[in-house]
Amino acid sequence: MSKNKVHYLKKLEIISKINTQGLTVRSVSHDYNISVSTIKDWLRLYDSFGISGLVPGTSIKYPNEIKMKAIEDILVNHLSKADVLKKYKITQNSVLNHWIKRYNNDKTLKQRGVGVRKMNKGRITTFIERIAIVKEIIASDFNYQALSEQSGVSYQQSYSWTQKYKAHGEQGLQDRRGKSRSSDQQLTETEQLKIENKALKAKNELLEIENQLAKKLLEFEKDVTRSL
Template sequence: MIMSKRTPEEIIQSVERYQRGETSQGAEAKRLGVSQQTFQDWIRKHETFGIDGFEHTGHRNYPRELKKSAVNAYLSGEGSQAAICKKYGISSRTQLQNWIKMYNGHKELRPSRGRGSDIYMTKGRTTTYEERIEIVSYCIEHGNDYTATIEKYGVSYQQIYSWVRKYNEKGAEGLVDKRGKRKAESEMTEVEKLRAENRMLEARNRRLETENAVLKKLKELERRWR
């Protein structure tokens, strides 16, 4: 994504005009002298990082686990490159494409080094079962948005990824910490388990409602600019 010919302010204003429904992607891309794909990347960056995404000039830090998760998600058909970038807080499709090439070339995906956002380096913390239920519910409701979840709850990427994976494999019971002194958690009643599962289902339903609303809005915009 080349940004040298346009100031961050110009790009942000253009993206926000599109988001308000005042113009189309094609019109703004043409006005700025960039490809529509580049403009789409800017839209996604704005949605993921806000205005800070355009002020950052250095390289972002990405842990090895995030790289593997993003590549595996794309290769398993969980979404387009743009969708995967948004989901995992990756700054550009070019970055994801490079990781995919490395993966296909059987090269090791190493943690990124350099300046920039280090949100994925957030350290883990001790949590209760109720907190894990809330955190996973939030993550699921927001389309597995790890960036937003880390910012909101101050836990590590590794923790969130592990909890979501355990929930997908075992349900709410997978979030029970059965180590050592965590006896109370391992003795959950059936009612408590059902309540936890119900909370997760509500989160999934809200996510689907949001996705349907977004799709409806996109269709309206497409009809408007045909």
């Protein structure tokens, strides 16, 4: 039986037999004449996306940061495609293959890829700027690429500053190259509040987006449940 021709309700029935009735994947595979690998793929999709993951045509948009990490795990860290699909909640193997193909053939994607991140060459920044950028990166759930482009700095800069901040706090962002700490690098209370407010605003915007997505998914699952 082709996995593309199986109705999502049938997929849900099969998953239920495994998750609630304790049947093995192999026994269900035999009963329904569906390959073990296909059923495991449905289980992965259900674990990652719920019922919507079983519905054909479900489209998920992935940020460039996720694409880069997935490609890096395949080409550099040598993880299996199955592990990468599960780790980053990627819907289909074909989606991952498409990213890898683009990375190998498209210079634009290569610039966003492993070890080549050259979208920005970097620039000189102030101590206050570095703190603001790092706090926005943290608030955005570490979306280095997007914040680097937005701030006009390189990926390497934003990543390095974030690691220093995590290890040493704000003092880790001081520029100490041949200089003693100067008084103009000290944050005033007003500057500190501005930075914190900016980071809080970015975090709230991210939470609002996540809440809207969660509501839409919940409404979808309720509609599907009513049809069962």
